Amino acid sequence: MSREDKIVVGISIGDINGIGSEIILKTFEDSRMLEFCTPVIFASVKLMSFFKKHFETDINFHGIDKIEDLIPKKINVLNVWKEHVDIAFGEETPTGGEYAIKSLKAAVEALKNKKIDALVTAPINKSNIQSESFNFPGHTDYLAQELEGESLMLLVSENLRVGLLTDHVAVKDVVKNITRERIDKKINTIYHTLIEDFGIEMPKIAVLGINPHTGDNGVIGDEDDTLLRPALDNIRKNGKMVFGPYAADSFFGSGNYKNFDAIIASYHDQGLIPFKTLAFGKGVNFTAGLNRIRTSPDHGTAFDLAGKNSANYESFREAVFSAISIFETREEYQEISKNPLQTNRKRGFSKKK
Template sequence: MSAKQHKIRVGISIGDFNGIGPEIIMKALKDKSITDFFTPVIFGSGKLFTYQKNIFKLQQTFNYINEASHAQSDKINMVNLWKDNVNVDLGKPTEESTKMAIESLEAATNALMNGEVDVLVTAPINKDEMLKQGFKHAGHTGYLEEKFNKKGLMFLVTDDLKVAVSTHHIPVSKIAENISKEKIKKQIKLLNQCLIEDFCIQKPKIAVLGLNPHAGDGGAIGKEEIEIIEPAIRELFDNGVLAFGPFPADSFFQPEKYRSFDAVLAMYHDQGLAPFKTLAYEEGVNYTAGMPFIRTSPDHGVAYDIAGQNLADERSFSEAIFAAIKIFKNRQEYNDLMTNRLRPRKVAANGVDEDLPEDENH
């Protein structure tokens, strides 16, 4: 079955159920025709979702299954991980909601790696509470890097704005020591390849931000631009990667500037995410780039302050679902194209092209 014909199976982890996770999941799936486009597979609890759908007056039915491989393509599937009653305390994290967030994420990720779902979309988690319960990572990215044994890149995307960050969830005091020429080169190359494979941009233009105010002001406010960032950009540009900068971060996110580039690499979390969330909050998607599997999430958190009040906006979660589907199809089509392009051919005596067997490719 081709990428265009295949109905994508979307694995969904529920996040902290005392936040807005279940609400935005159900609202994103409320249209009765949604299963015409993809097959949802939620890793959660039937009793929990039944309780919360009654709060939000949603008319949804779930197909309860014991494992993701039993999902039906025309239904909203629920891998029923917990059959017992769940204590819901909307608006604040509990030990039970945190442990369930971890178990849901682990079950969904394992299903992704086993080929039982095609992509993973994660609802928001409370990182601090998960760390207290033994989770070893300050977010999804580090967890997925360990599971997939590959370095990824936190990449916030919309159609018009795409921002990656060089360092993730670390203290500001440790940012400078966590950047290097080689690390930035690897990240720009990963970003470049991601834009080609996952977003169908043939020759991406990538802007790189400076670390210091005014991009160091020629060394007056820091040497990282001169010693680390500029050499990395120059070396890659000389080898055909269209990387530019470093640009001062304070003035870069003006529409006439950022729209001249296909993506931006920021040096640290808030340098990239603060302007991104300001410009694209309702439609922004968090994508873990550079991984063998596709994972997206909304670009907001658990929002305890509005949990249970029927105020959560599901648009970012919906965007995350459809972004994951689009990236999956783009990547499949790219791989098909490259496979066909690289297949050796010979011309027969009658002038017709023929495929060469592999052992003739010398």
Template sequence: MDKSDKIIVGISLGDSNGIGIEVVLKTFNDRRMLDFCTPVLFGTTKIVSYYKKLLKLENNIHGIHSLDKISHGKINLLNITKDEVPVNLGTATEQSGNFALQSLSTATNALKNNSIDLLVTAPINKENIQSDEFSFPGHTEYLEENLEGKSLMILMTEELRIGLITGHIPISLVAETISEELIKEKVEIMYTSLVQDFGISKPKIAVLGLNPHCGDKGVIGTEDDTIIKPTIDKIKESGKLVFGPYASDGFFGSKTYTQFDGVLAMYHDQGLAPFKALSFGNGVNFTAGLNKVRTSPDHGTGFDIAGKNTANEASFKEALFTALKIYKNRNEHKNLTKNILKVK
């Protein structure tokens, strides 16, 4: 690959007191990673140098002050602020939250302006990042607000992709939020993503039920029979291979998920609890449905192990490789479909 053809990967560093910077530096401590992409870290030289010294890593960091100075074959670091950002390992502070937001917002703007090709985000703390600029429950909602499209959070490995019909909302609001329109929207996003981002020409999608045992014919709730099943039947009429609703416990317990290309859960923990039980540490969070590619590792800030040199970079590395693969698949799909002759 010509150096000018390298995919430029923007990396927001997350909370500066967590394990984000550690897993990023450990990922690129293997210089062979630079054969796959050109990374741009959004942070400060001082903080990254602090972690390099603390963790005894040998990363050669190329500091830049503008994105037109990106150098291929190097770990680029765009300095996003001249302000002092004190490091208090394992503690969520106002300064570390501000740093996480500056890193994310600067990287997102670069993504919107096509200065970087895709974005991989390190973990944030969802409490101390809140501000006038960030009043969202997580990355997914922030990126949907700032990019084009409707988002779908997908947690994934090679064997399992779980999307969420409802995301970061209280469990008390889930049932009233589920609707025919919402289910159709999320199925359409997942279907399109499986085709263009994963190269699956005729994807097979499972939809989980809302109530225990899918309501047991109304004994434990009516939503499965009155909303979810009729909606699935309507979607099937369009030719899409969508099935359900499935009771979540039996669906995962019997490994029925292995028969599908994608799974849609009704709410956050219904999907993420079994996913993390099966795949924690190797999973990837992918924001489908937007006009830009974004992934992240499947873990949080890890304040309890921050600075102890015990954080495992496997999930971050997988998030990086997944983003690169999706980016290539999406571009290939665009090239294959942009000149299709329209039948009159």
């Protein structure tokens, strides 16, 4: 595979009973997408042909049995399996989880071995994927094990970026999972990804408090004063522009989020509720901090919409564009780092639709 070829974007199929197949097909039904990348869908030609017929999409596949046989500027389908698979749209079944993981594992293996440049994952169901060989809350945790680096869930939409100190953790366990070491690692990860993956030379990062009103001087908990503030003070001494902690309840409603390149929330819903309120349907989940690139849409399997030919594919399409953009920006950053005198290169990626 030559570097002159288009960026190769691997795509895991997600839960086969969800909306993954529909949003993948509708994204690449627009032939202009092939001007930006060469997609490889990790599934089977037999399965994708069934979906093509069901959703009545005007799309042609190139079936391959090994990744080396992909054809640039074509929609490639890698046969991870060849047997017939029963589809039960909208149902949570063991089969749905089994084939979602088969697709994911094959795609991640290709990503690790640099057979693809980036990975875009269609949504999985966190319940039916569980097995003895796959015991992870979701994509992020599995990728953190398989790839190198310190992972961080980063939700992205235009100039809004929200990262998490803790992600798939029960609310009752949030505080005990926020340690000085975790704060340092997550802020370091988001700081470097803003520079290397988004081309922001001097990132400004806001951190949201752990407790309501950041504890009100200890009245509603002292973790913000005893843990978060000292950690941020120490990070600022090292030259990073990190601000906070801010009271989460008014941070987004006041528009203060617009003053920063990224926001770090203390726990999942504290960050994702405002993000999805502001950007739902257009947001992208990027696993920052790893040595390889993975993005996904900002929604789940949407079983209630599955098979009805009515799913919105915009977030998935944005995930593809983001993967391309991040790959190109990271490549240019690495090249500039090797040749620091080349400071006049244009960084970033202009999306065309």
